[in-house]
Amino acid sequence: MTRTRQAAPRTTTRGATAPHAITPRAGEQARRALTVAAVGTVLALVAFTAPLATVGSVTAALGSDVAGRTWILSSMGIGLGAALLTAGTLADDRGRRRVLVGGLVVLAASSLVAALAGGTLVFVLARVGQGIGAAAVIAASLGLVAHWFEPGPARAAASGVWGASVGGGIALGPIVASAFERWASWRDTYVVLAVAALVLAAVARRRLDETRSHERRPLDALGATLLAVATTGFLAALVEGRSGWGRPEVLVLLGVGAVSAAAFVVTERRTSFPMVDLSLFRDGRFVAASAAALATGAGAIGLLSFLPGFLALALGLPPTTSAVLFLSWSGTSVVFALVARRLPAGWSGRAQLAGGLVVVAAGQLALSGITPGSSWARFLPGLVVAGVGSGVLNAALGREAVASVPPGRGGMGSGANNTARYLGSSVGVTLVAVVVAAHAVPGSGASGLVAGWNVAAWVTAGLSLVGAVVVWATTVTDRRRAADAVADPVH
Structure with a gap:
């Protein structure tokens, strides 16, 4: 049975408050909210990863140069990074449903502009708009999960579903885009995305009650x-x-x-009324969640975002094959995000974050040692192992993002955590590109790309391990503080 929060009242669309008791109405709203949150997150991540498989066709159609290609791949991340925290704060203060619906509308409009774009600049601006819309969707969706599901097994299960939707969106983006490219046009990906976002916005507007924090604060x-x-x-x-x-x-x-x-x-x-309370950075749980999100972006996402392009350039694999191989990582992460709630109860959220990062690092190390003659099967073990760690991370990050902030500020927690994730991914993608470019000198051919990939795998594995160490260090620090407080209760 779905359990919803009992102590806090909820705000309805009419502005009245009602007890958050376990009623059929509350249970139905919780299920609807989780469904909308999961589907919305899938759409946001499909938009984010779609160009990974079709960037060649897009750049050819738009007449983009090398710099334009880079902006096509990176511009949505700018919109995400710029808007996530603000969107999360607005969701808590102005209404989570309102921000979610607004984000879906922006995502739909921007996707339609991307589908109709005739040049690189218009397409890049549309991708930035997609990032802003996706930021509102992601931040508000996790805020909805935090509102409707009380801490404990119910929220752990819901966070697992949300984490699986992250992996699902990452998995589907390249596959859907490459399928449209093969049988229709890359532009149709964005048309379908726009229609899906508008349909979901209409469903959310009609079927979800409005919810917001009980302390409405002015916008910073x-x-x-x-x-x-x-x-x-x-x-x-x-x-x-x-x-x-x-x-x-x-x-x-x-x-x-x-x-x-x-x-x-x-x-x-x-x-x-700050947008983010800076005193949270003295809280070990918040620091651990933020550090793990940053390491996830810089490590796993940074390396694996480069994978489809690397497979095409270095090994000559077609986009569809690369997208399916990419699925061995992202698809595995979906499965393990869903089963993460079955981990032993004694494993704290921080233990899951640190453990997930260590497993991801092991998978990244297994992706090194590639040669120009390697087959696609050589990548499978490392991708599957990294997918296991990513699944545990996605579920734990969703849960810890809202558990590490005050009650009612789940949107802000989601925004802060995902800002760290996408800032990290931008750093990671840039670092991988720089490392590979340093080895892929003119005339080196596939061997230069492969050498750069191998070094990048080691570097990003190191970033994942650094994140695990930081998470572990926050646990040690908190234990010492607790011991000192017991030993010296006066101070």
């Missing part, structure tokens, strides 16, 4: 603006930096990002 507009400028400047610098880190535009973007980030910290310390 200055903080939201500074955060958006900081993340956009930083992520744009990472994209442009691949063409030369010393160029003036890259240095300006880095400077804008750094100054805006510093101003954001100052603003959040002084405002009465």
Whole structure:
């Protein structure tokens, strides 16, 4: 039986509050919310990963150069990074259903623009718009899960479903895009995505009750603006930096990002209603969840986002084969996100985060040692192992993101955690591209690409292990603080 939160009242679409008792109505709303949250997250991640399999066709149709290709692959991440935390805060304060529906509409409109784009600039701007819409969907969806499912087995199961939807979207994106490319057009991927997002928005608007935090706070507009400028400047610098880190535009973007980030910290310390309470960074559980999300992005997503392109360039595999091989990682993560709730009860959330990162690192190491003559089967063991770790991570991250923040701020927790994940992925993708490019010198052919891939696998495995160490360190620190508090109760 679905169990919903009992203590906190919920706000209905009419603004009235009612007890969050276990009633047939509440149970039905919980199931609807989880379904909409999962499907919405799948759509957001399909949009995110679709170009991985079709970037060649897209760049050819749009007449994109090398820089344009880079922006096509990276631009949605900029929209995500810039909007996730703000979207999560708005979801808590203004209404989770409202933000979710708005995000789906933005995702649909941007997808339609992408389908009709005649040039690189329009397509890139549409991808940024997709990122903004997807940010609202992802942040609000996890906020809905936190609201409707009480801590314990019910939330663990729901978080597993949400985590599986992350892996499912990542898995489906390249497969759906390559299928449309083969039998129709890459543009049809975005048309179908737009229609699906609009249908889901209509369902959510009609079938879900509105929910929000009981403490409605004013929007921290200055903080939201500074955060958006900081993340956009930083992520744009990472994209442009691949063409030369010393160029003036890259240095300006880095400077804008750094100054805006510093101003954001100052603003959040002084405002009465900060978008994110900086004191959370003294909480071991919040730091662990954020560090694990950052390491997940930089490690697993950073390396494996490069996989479809590497398979095509170095081994000559067609996009459809690459997409199916990609499924051995993302599909495995779906399965293990769903079964993660069956892990021993004694395994804390932080233990699952650290363990998941270690397993991912083992899979990444198994993906090294590739030669130009390697077959596609050589990648399977490492991808499956990495998928096991990613599944456990996706479920645990969803749960810890909302458990590490105050009650009623699940959207903010989701936004902060996923911001860390997508900032990490941007760093990881850039790092992998730089490492591979350093080895793939002119004339090196496939051997240069393979050598770069092998080094990148080791580097990103190291990032995953660093994340595991940070998570473990927060546990040790918290235990020491607790022991000190017992030994010296006066202070």
